[in-house]
Amino acid sequence: xxxxxxxxxxxxxxxxxxxxxxxxxxxxxxxxxxxxxxxxxxxxxxxxxxxxxxxxxxxxxxxxxxxxxxxxxxxxxxxxxxxxxxxxxxxxxxxxxxxxxxxxxxxxxxxxxxxxxxxxxxxxxxxxxxxxxxxxxxxxxxxxxxxxxxxxxxxxxxxxxxxxxxxxxxxxxxxxxxxxxxxxxxxxxxxxxxxxxxxxxxxxxxxxxxxxxxxxxxxxxxxxxxxxxxxxxxxxxxxxxxxxxxxxxxxxxxxx
Amino acid sequence: xxxxxxxxxxxxxxxxxxxxxxxxxxxxxxxxxxxxxxxxxxxxxxxxxxxxxxxxxxxxxxxx
Numbered sequence: 001x002x003x004x005x006x007x008x009x010x011x012x013x014x015x016x017x018x019x020x021x022x023x024x025x026x027x028x029x030x031x032x033x034x035x036x037x038x039x040x041x042x043x044x045x046x047x048x049x050x051x052x053x054x055x056x057x058x059x060x061x062x063x064x065x066x067x068x069x070x071x072x073x074x075x076x077x078x079x080x081x082x083x084x085x086x087x088x089x090x091x092x093x094x095x096x097x098x099x100x101x102x103x104x105x106x107x108x109x110x111x112x113x114x115x116x117x118x119x120x121x122x123x124x125x126x127x128x129x130x131x132x133x134x135x136x137x138x139x140x141x142x143x144x145x146x147x148x149x150x151x152x153x154x155x156x157x158x159x160x161x162x163x164x165x166x167x168x169x170x171x172x173x174x175x176x177x178x179x180x181x182x183x184x185x186x187x188x189x190x191x192x193x194x195x196x197x198x199x200x201x202x203x204x205x206x207x208x209x210x211x212x213x214x215x216x217x218x219x220x221x222x223x224x225x226x227x228x229x230x231x232x233x234x235x236x237x238x239x240x241x242x243x244x245x246x247x248x249x250x251x252x253x254x255x256x
Numbered sequence: 257x258x259x260x261x262x263x264x265x266x267x268x269x270x271x272x273x274x275x276x277x278x279x280x281x282x283x284x285x286x287x288x289x290x291x292x293x294x295x296x297x298x299x300x301x302x303x304x305x306x307x308x309x310x311x312x313x314x315x316x317x318x319x320x
Contacts, residue, residue: 071283074283075279075280076268078300079268079276082278082307082308083270083272085308086272086275086311086315089308089312090315095315095316095319096315139267140267200279201282201300201304204279204300205283205296205297205299205300208283208284208286208287209286209287209291209296210290210297210299211295213297218297225301226305229305229308233308233309236309237316240313240316241316
């Protein structure tokens with residue numbers, strides 16, 4: 001496996017694992033408080049929709065001329081990557097709350113408890129919540145799999161990495177039967193953000209007509225550069241937060 | 257329909273639209289530089305981090 005293929009598989013695996021963890025939390029909350037069959041039906045329907053979207057969009061993407069494909073795909077990956085990286089930087093610096101799967105699970109359980117209890121047949125609430133969670137989290141996965149796969153001419157490898165991530169999360173989740181709160185989601189999002197930005201910058205610039213010095217050999221340098229910029233921004237944000245934090249109150253005077 | 261468009265906007269653009277603008281600007285400038293016969297590979301790696309820095313600064317300021 002080449003370095004580019006390894007990076008592709010790693011990026012897709014991590015991105016899919018993060019999205020799968022988030023979707024799993026919602027499905028588990030609904031399945032454990034309402035009708036599990038309806039939660040699974042909603043999950044299955046969303047997965048079917050995602051499969052149709054992949055089948056429809058995949059050939060359309062791969063049929064684009066290579067430069068147009070790289071421009072569109074690079075631009076999309078860069079936009080997604082910047083969103084992921086921005087959130088990860090703010091979370092790492094303490095400027096934004098960390099994604100807390102246990103708290104999200106508790107909130108979903110509380111919201112489900114406020115709904116009327118499910119009757120016989122399909123629990124429409126549980127179906128809709130699970131469908132929406134899986135479809136929304138999965139849509140980003142579909143875009144990442146298709147864009148990475150189409151650009152590297154290896155949709156199979158990207159799809160295999162995505163399937164491996166979903167199976168790993170599912171296996172882990174079923175083993176612990178609890179939200180996967182200890183998965184280092186923010187670190188994973190940080191890494192994925194860096195990789196998406198690096199690949200997006202590389203392909204986007206190539207699609208716009210630029211030539212990279214050394215061709216694909218410049219990709220690792222681009223990954224390192226973006227990682228260093230992101231880490232520097234975390235330090236900057238931490239320092240900025242420390243500078244505006246209120247100074248500790250002076251100790252009360254006890255003497256005259 | 258407006259809900260669908262809003263969903264697409266949220267999905268593609270996310271929390272800060274200036275980052276999407278940065279991508280359009282960076283790739284557009286790259287294409288212009290290439291058309292002018294210049295080496296343009298460095299444009300996006302310079303433009304995009306600057307916009308990311310500005311976005312982080314805005315997010316920090318909005319926290320008060």
